[in-house]
Amino acid sequence: MNVRKIITLVEDTLTEGGRAVDPAARVAVVAAVIENPWHGQGFVEDLAPGIDATASDLGKLLAPRVVEALGAPVEAYGKAAIVGLDGEVEHGSALIHTLKFGDHFRIAAEATTLLPAVEKRAAAGTVFDIPLKHKTDATIRSHHQSIEVRLADAPHPGEIVIALAAAAQGRPQQRLASLSTEQ
Known part of the structure; x- marks a missing residue:
């Protein structure tokens, strides 16, 4: 694995909504810009x-970094793969x-659900949104959120950006009823 840079x-x-968020709602992202292995x-x-x-080396590299950057227990999480223009979405x-890859993050976050993801092929500087969901119950609406990311110089055509995102809570000021109220 050839890593050009890591961004946190x-x-x-x-x-949010004109009201204080206390404690502040924190989301962390750690992204590695790697040479596309294909x-x-x-x-x-x-x-x-x-x-x-x-894949496993990437998971080992990113999972502890995003948990450390968050500085709090992970409640929601997600992942992304943005492939440079010379690659295929399938590569990411x-x-x-x-x-x-994913089990490193699941273990670090003490999670059990599937990681929501975004993947696409794009030029350097593209904006992408990483979706996040609750780490043990994907139906908990308060934790359905996303974080927007843009790396000015990545991915180059022969690179892939692999990113993990973690949130210490659900959306700030969330107030939707539980999914069970509609079932």
Whole structure:
């Protein structure tokens, strides 16, 4: 795995809807900009060797960093793969949609649900939203949220941005009724 850079973003929302948020609502993102392991190889039928060589190491690298950046117990989480223009969306999906990657975050966050994800092919500087859901119950509406991310110089055409996001709470000032009220 060839990592060009790691970016850490922490967002604290202090007011929402004209009211104070106390404690502040914190979301953290850690993104690694890596060389696409399939770059320059043409169409690769079997992605398994690249997954085996990269996915687990990425999970080990990013999961503890995002939990540390959050600085609080994780309540909601998500992931992203943004593939540079010379790659395929499948390259990003191959790295993040495997237990070899995701289980590192699940263990670090003490989570049990599937990680919500976004993946797409895009030029450097594209904006992408990482969806987040509750770490043990994806039906808890208060934790359905997203965080917008933009990396000015990534991904280059032969790179992939792999990112994890964690929130210490649900949406600030959330007030939707429980899903069970509609069932």
